[in-house]
Amino acid sequence: MVHFIEIEDLRQDLLENTKSILALLEKRREITRKIGKIKHNNGLPIRDAERELRVKSELCSNNPLLNVLFEASIFDQQSLNSAMDxxxxxxxxxxxxxxxxxxxxxxxxxxxxxxxxxxxxxxxxxxxxxxxxxxxxxxxxxxxxxxxxxxxxxxxxxxxxxxxxxxxxxxxxxxxxx
Ligand SMILES: O=C(O)C(=O)C[C@]1(C(=O)O)C=C[C@@H](O)C=C1
Structure with a gap:
């Protein structure tokens, strides 16, 4: 019984934490879409592998979640270009x-x-x-x-x-x- 209460408390903490992450992610998506529009208007490639490496080195992080963030940006930026029947x-x-x-x-x-x-x-x-x-x-x-x-x-x-x-x-x- 005690364990269930503990889990529920932790889940509440997790929910709050997730809420904050989602707000930050939305903000990040807004920024990457702006970058995507500039790339699209100037015929630049969406993926910038060098920039990805620089981000990792500036953050001193090899956290694999960074790759997930990059892929999410690329997914968003690509969908700006592909609006055709x-x-x-x-x-x-x-x-x-x-x-x-x-x-x-x-x-x-x-x-x-x-x-x-x-x-x-x-x-x-x-x-x-x-x-x-x-x-x-x-x-x-x-x-x-x-x-x-x-x-x-x-x-x-x-x-x-x-x-x-x-x-x-x-x-x-x-x-x-x-
Ligand atoms: O800096 C860029 O050019 C972006 O589009 C942003 C971003 C990122 O999510 O940080 C996304 C894709 C690129 O491959 C590199 C970095």
Whole structure:
């Protein structure tokens, strides 16, 4: 019993700590997006390996979480450049696999209205997406493959809108209507 109280206290501390980290991370993302826009406008490459090494040396740290921060910046900065409609063609399973890959990022929840084909599931899993059939989550975005809201799958072609690609990095959950 005593242990449970101790765990709950520690969890409360952890929650406060996480809240502070999240606020700092949001601030960091804001700054890296500004850097990303300058790079984009001047045709500079997104990754700057030298700068990453300099950051590590100035901070005297080899903490692997620094690499995670750099990757997060690169993910954010890339999504500033990639806002274009995407049209793919191929057999249905390849298209579903590609859709799963593009929809997913680590931890994203993909609520679906019915059981999904194996190919879509495989694409999602490969990029860390979690498929939930039904699901009570209020989604950050709704993709209706039939009406073409954000994306459309018709015969041998798949369309994914620039609007979805641009917003992808901000989403934690999507509802996918098949
Ligand atoms: O300094 C930059 O050029 C950034 O874009 C920032 C940042 C970082 O997150 O610290 C991100 C990516 C680069 O590879 C190097 C550093």
């Amino acid at each position: 995407l049209r793919l063609s191929g057999d249905k399973d390849s298209l579903l696999f590609a859709l799963g890959l593009i929809l997913s990022k680590p931890g994203i929840i993909i609520c679906v209205n019915r059981a999904v084909p194996r190919s879509l599931e495989a694409g999602c899993q490969l990029n860390g997406g979690h498929i939930v059939v039904g699901g009570n989550v209020t989604p950050d975005a709704v993709i209706d493959l039939k009406t073409g809201e954000l994306a459309k799958l018709e015969g041998e072609s798949l369309f994914i809108s620039a609007a979805f690609i641009e917003s992808r990095h901000r989403l934690n959950s999507v509802r996918l209507l098949l």
